[in-house]
Amino acid sequence: MKVVLANTEDLQQKAFEIRQEVFVIEQRVDRDEEFDEFEEVSRHFVALDDAGRPIGAARWRVTDKGIKLERFAVKRTERGKGIGGLLVQSVLDDIKDQKGSGHYLYLHAQLPAVALYEKFDFQTQGEQFEECNIMHYHMFKHS
Numbered sequence: 001m002k003v004v005l006a007n008t009e010d011l012q013q014k015a016f017e018i019r020q021e022v023f024v025i026e027q028r029v030d031r032d033e034e035f036d037e038f039e040e041v042s043r044h045f046v047a048l049d050d051a052g053r054p055i056g057a058a059r060w061r062v063t064d065k066g067i068k069l070e071r072f073a074v075k076r077t078e079r080g081k082g083i084g085g086l087l088v089q090s091v092l093d094d095i096k097d098q099k100g101s102g103h104y105l106y107l108h109a110q111l112p113a114v115a116l117y118e119k120f121d122f123q124t125q126g127e128q129f130e131e132c133n134i135m136h137y138h139m140f141k142h143s
Contacts, residue, residue, distance in 0.1 A: 001055070001083065003090040006044035014054035015046040022057075022073035029132045034071075043098070045090055047074070047083050058087045060095060066104030067095055067143075072113065084116050092120065095143060106140040114139070 006012040016035070023029040038061055047056030056074040060067060069091055074083045095105065109117050114124060114137055122139040129136055 001047065001049050001081075001086070003045055003047045003056070003086050005094065006046045006057075011046050012044050014048070015044045015057035015059070018046065018054050018057040018073050018075060019071055021075060023071075023132075026076060027132075027134060029134070033132050042070075043094060045087060045094070047087055049078075056083045056087050058091050060091050062099075066106055066140075067099065069095075069105060069107040072107075084113070085119065088116065088120050092143075099143075101143045103143045104140065105143050106138065108136040109139045111135050111137065 004011060006015045019034055020031075023034045024031050042059040042061040044059045045057065046054050049055050054075075055078040056072075058069070058072045060069045062068075069088075072084060072087055074087070092105075095103070105122075107117065107122065108131055109122070109124075111128070117139050120141070122141045124137040124139050126138050129138070
């Protein structure tokens with residue numbers, strides 16, 4: 001299993017397939033909310049199994065508030081195998097390579113994923129909030 005930058009149309013399509021399966025179909029997020037105007041300016045990643053099949057996805061982008069990590073998704077059948085952690089580490093490594101350190105990093109974590117992000121020193125901030133009919137926490141850290 002490996003995580004790669006989705007720097008080709010084929011790899012990006014694989015990342016989108018995971019997001020479609022996890023967010024749109026499984027979690028019933030509106031497709032127009034899942035796939036947004038930031039696709040072109042984001043750096044996308046896809047986790048591939050040993051046969052090259054997509055099993056996870058993520059992206060990050062620069063915003064007016066800092067650097068936002070988002071769209072972390074792992075296929076239901078592949079959860080609990082460390083793929084989420086590999087995606088987070090790959091994204092954090094890429095941010096450091098591309099932007100250096102000293103940045104405000106943030107994300108909106110679904111409640112079941114809070115513990116994963118805490119392993120990477122993200123902290124919750126504020127109250128739970130609803131986004132796409134799913135409860136989240138704002139989480140942040142400084143790179």
